[in-house]
Amino acid sequence: MPDCLFCGIASGAVPATLVLESARTLAFRDINPQAPIHVLVIPRDHVRDLAAAAADEGLLAEIATQAHQVAVAEGIADTGYRVVFNTGGHAGQTVHHVHAHVLGGRPMSWPPG
Numbered sequence: 001m002p003d004c005l006f007c008g009i010a011s012g013a014v015p016a017t018l019v020l021e022s023a024r025t026l027a028f029r030d031i032n033p034q035a036p037i038h039v040l041v042i043p044r045d046h047v048r049d050l051a052a053a054a055a056d057e058g059l060l061a062e063i064a065t066q067a068h069q070v071a072v073a074e075g076i077a078d079t080g081y082r083v084v085f086n087t088g089g090h091a092g093q094t095v096h097h098v099h100a101h102v103l104g105g106r107p108m109s110w111p112p113g
C-alpha cells in the first residue's frame with residue numbers, strides 16, 4: 001500500500017508525534033486536532049476500514065484497549081473522552097486505513113455534526 005498515508009506513518013517514512021505503541025498498533029497526534037487531546041490509533045498493518053478490522057480477530061480489542069491507554073496517558077480518562085471510527089462516505093472518512101480518533105480535554109456535544 002505505497003500510497004497510504006498512515007502506512008507511511010507506521011513505517012516511519014511520514015513523520016508523526018507518537019503517543020503510544022503496542023504490538024499491533026500505533027497512536028499518534030492528529031495533525032489537525034479537533035479537541036485539546038486528539039490522538040489517532042491505527043493498526044501497524046494496512047487495514048482498510050472497520051469492516052476489514054472486524055474480520056481480523058483481536059485487532060479491534062487491541063485498538064480499543066490502546067485508545068483507553070491513550071486516554072490514561074493523556075490525563076483524560078477521568079474527565080471523559082470520545083472514541084470515533086469514521087467509516088465510509090457519510091461519516092467523512094478521508095484516510096482509508098482504519099483509525100480510532102481519541103478526543104478529549106473539553107466537554108463535547110451530542111449528536112455530532
Ligand code: 5GP
Nearest residue numbers: 005016028029030031032086092093094095
Ligand atoms: P478521518 O476523516 O479519515 O476519520 O480522519 C483522518 C484524520 O487524519 C483527520 O483527523 C486528519 O486531521 C488526520 N490527518 C490527515 N493527514 C495527517 C497527517 O499527515 N498526519 C497526522 N498526524 N494526521 C493526519
Ligand code: ZN
Nearest residue numbers: 004007046097
Ligand atoms: Zn495503510
